[in-house]
Structures are given as structure tokens and as C-alpha cells.
Amino acid sequence: MVNVGVLGATGMVGQRFIQLLENHPDFEVTALAASSRSAGKRYEDATTWYMDNEMPESVKDIEVIETNPEAMDNDVDIVFSSLPADFALTVEKEFAKDYVVASNASAHRMKKNIPLVIPEVNPECLDMIDAQQKENDWDGFIVTNPNCSTIALALTLKPIVDNFNVNSVRVSTMQAVSGAGYNGVPSMAIVDNLVPYIGGEEEKMESESLYLLGSYDGNDVVNADFKLSASCHRVPVIDGHTEAVFIELDDGFDIADVADKMANFKGLPQELNLYSAPENPVIVKNENDRPQPRMDRNAGNGMAVTVGRLREDKVFDNSFKYVLVGHNTIRGAAGASILNAELINDKIL
Structure with missing residues (x-):
């Protein structure tokens, strides 16, 4: 012990x-x-x-x-x-x-x-x-x-980056109040409201994600070479960050293949059967109204990220979008x- x-x-x-x-x-x-x-x-x-x-x-x-x-x-x-x-x-x-x-x-x-x-x-x-x-x-x-918001995003991006040529990622977050601590957001500021700014959060998401999804050459990390833009917002939810993610690839794709790669993604913790590792780090839901923080934040004992609303995006070529929910103080902290x-x-x- x-x-x-x-x-x-x-x-x-x-x-x-x-x-x-x-x-x-x-x-x-x-x-x-x-x-x-x-x-x-x-x-x-x-x-x-x-x-x-x-x-x-x-x-x-x-x-x-x-x-x-x-x-x-x-x-x-x-x-x-x-x-x-x-x-x-x-x-x-x-x-x-x-x-x-x-x-x-x-x-x-x-x-x-x-x-x-x-x-x-x-x-x-x-x-x-x-x-x-x-x-x-x-x-x-x-x-x-x-x-916390980076962890949820990077877990869902990993199987995509490993299997497709990513050109750009855009993400808009809806982040739970527990991320700011018990006294972090006054009740009068968040009840019946949304705060469209979290200090330093967007910069962290952008820089950390490119680092995590880059490559380590034995001396330093070479950042991933795609573009990433984040917009972060505080919402009146206690636990569970929600993120809307928009991905543009360099090439064509099959949306069912994207779903399959995400749903079957496993990493070293799963191979080693580590105690806190979820069986599936990314869970893909097919229901139109999922994921939701209240229903999905505790997936995998709070250690899995749930993805839903995976669909093609008609605005940009070779693009798709999805929504994720991850528990910000468990998997995210x-x-x-x-x-x-x-x-x-x-x-x-």
C-alpha cells in the first residue's frame, strides 16, 4: 500500500x-x-x-x-x-x-x-x-x-487525431460552477444567467490541447499542427462541463467511422487495467438529446467523457460536430x- x-x-x-x-x-x-x-x-x-x-x-x-x-x-x-x-x-x-x-x-x-x-x-x-x-x-x-475543460476535449480528440488529418477545431464550452470552487461564482451572478468569460480558460484550452495531442521527441513536445479556437462560458450547472465541438478535416470521411473510432478508443490505462480507468474513456450516445450533465457526468464513475449529437457539419467542407459532457471535478481534476x-x-x- x-x-x-x-x-x-x-x-x-x-x-x-x-x-x-x-x-x-x-x-x-x-x-x-x-x-x-x-x-x-x-x-x-x-x-x-x-x-x-x-x-x-x-x-x-x-x-x-x-x-x-x-x-x-x-x-x-x-x-x-x-x-x-x-x-x-x-x-x-x-x-x-x-x-x-x-x-x-x-x-x-x-x-x-x-x-x-x-x-x-x-x-x-x-x-x-x-x-x-x-x-x-x-x-x-x-x-x-x-x-478540466481541456481533459474532456483532448480525450475525444485523441482518436480523431490518430485516425484523420485534422485541419481545425472550434469548441464552445458551457462550464459548471464547481470549476470555480464553492465560493467562486456568487449565486446572484449565475442564477438566471450565463457568464461568457472565464479568465484564462480559453488560452489554457488552446495551448494545452495542442501540447497534449502533439508529439514528444525525447527532449521536448512538438505541438499538434492544427488550429484550435475556444470560447468558454460559465453556466448554472453544479457539476459537469458541456462542450460543443466543431472539427474540420483535410479529407473526406464517413461519420460512422468517426463514431466507431471514438467508441472503441482505449489507451494505456485500459491496457493496464488501472483502478480508476474507465472501461471506455469515450462513450458515444445515439439519442438526440444526449449527453446532458445531470444524466451523463458520472459515466465511468465520472472518469469517462460522453459524446453525442455526432453529425456532419454543412458549413465547412470535410467537417463534423458533436457535443461532449465530462465531470469537471472527477475526470477534470x-x-x-x-x-x-x-x-x-x-x-x-
Whole structure:
């Protein structure tokens, strides 16, 4: 059993980590870190629990520690980070001197020799770890997962990019409020409303997607060479990001072939039968009114992305479009980091 810790344990994503790690066959939560306000308290006393099930009994009596490596038990092997980006920028490096850091924070995404990974999409980028450790003289290392909306998009694009010549991708998102945290979007701003701007989100989707779907040459990542444009919007849904995707190919295609490639797509986590890996990363629905967040966000225990309304687009030549739904705090956040850690545990530790 691998002992793990959670940084930012009292926040929404930190709580999701704890929820998903309960009864994990390989990982046991033994350390919970948060702010100095929470340090020294029992986790149950320090936390306002937001998840849709009860707080696990196994963590209630754990004493919360401050978020620094000196406070962490030496028996911990992996720490999961849900820290704010500005704090993570320095703190994660301190932890990486001795621990594996599986980070959901944005601070180290796209950085040289720090893998930005979706295990089904670009697991080869884990090969950067040796260079990262040598460069920094670390015993541990940092591995990051992408932005929540990027993960859902990239999972559906992977079987397309692998089988067709993509010219351009346009995506318009409808993103759940949980992506901004419990206090992130005031109720008066989102009830009976839609906010057509999420700071930095469009830039993340565009840059991260091209990185993930590019190629690793053993030294650096060469971005995918198609064009990608994103428009991001916050909507009054609690969990589950919805995205409308428009794809232009260089050549003709058969829409049934596209559906088949997406539905039968599997990656390394499926081959290895990793605990958190869904049987099918992409689920294709044929109903006209699917996917919907309420009905489809928990597909594959929240780790699969559901695609529907797949059809030809008559506006551009060689084009098609579809709608996807993915759970933003499971596959798009905590679950993504856990799957990264499962792959690392299988292949590296």
C-alpha cells in the first residue's frame, strides 16, 4: 500500500481527492495539509464538507498539517496537490525534492521537463521525469494534469487525431460552477444567467490541447499542427462541463467511422487495467438529446467523457460536430491526478 497525502485538503477538489481515494486498493490517505488556520485541527473539525456523500470515517480524525514538507510524514510517497496556482508555484517544488507530486494546480503546466499528462493521450511524456530530477537534483518529481475543460476535449480528440488529418477545431464550452470552487461564482451572478468569460480558460484550452495531442521527441513536445479556437462560458450547472465541438478535416470521411473510432478508443490505462480507468474513456450516445450533465457526468464513475449529437457539419467542407459532457471535478481534476499517480505507481515507482 502506498501512503499518500493531499495538499489543499479542505477545499472542493481536495475533498474530491479524499472521496475518490476512499477504499483505493493501492493508495491510503495518511496526511492532509491545508492552511495555517486549519493546521492542528482534526480534519472533520477543519472542513465544511461539500461532497454528495458522507466524509470517510478514515480521515475524520487525521490531524491537519501545514502545507510544507517539514510537516509531512516521511512515510508518504505521493502527494496530490489541489493548491491555488500562486501558492503551488513555490510549494510544489519544495515537496518535489522528496515526494512524487501529482498536481491538479496550473502552476507547472507546460513547463520544461514537467509532464502535462492525460494517461490515455500522451503517457510517453512521463519520460521527462528523469531530466526533471537531474536538472533540479530532486528525489521526487512533479507531474501535472491539464485544465478540466481541456481533459474532456483532448480525450475525444485523441482518436480523431490518430485516425484523420485534422485541419481545425472550434469548441464552445458551457462550464459548471464547481470549476470555480464553492465560493467562486456568487449565486446572484449565475442564477438566471450565463457568464461568457472565464479568465484564462480559453488560452489554457488552446495551448494545452495542442501540447497534449502533439508529439514528444525525447527532449521536448512538438505541438499538434492544427488550429484550435475556444470560447468558454460559465453556466448554472453544479457539476459537469458541456462542450460543443466543431472539427474540420483535410479529407473526406464517413461519420460512422468517426463514431466507431471514438467508441472503441482505449489507451494505456485500459491496457493496464488501472483502478480508476474507465472501461471506455469515450462513450458515444445515439439519442438526440444526449449527453446532458445531470444524466451523463458520472459515466465511468465520472472518469469517462460522453459524446453525442455526432453529425456532419454543412458549413465547412470535410467537417463534423458533436457535443461532449465530462465531470469537471472527477475526470477534470482529482480523478485525473489519481489516474496519473496510478500510472506512475505501475510504471515508475
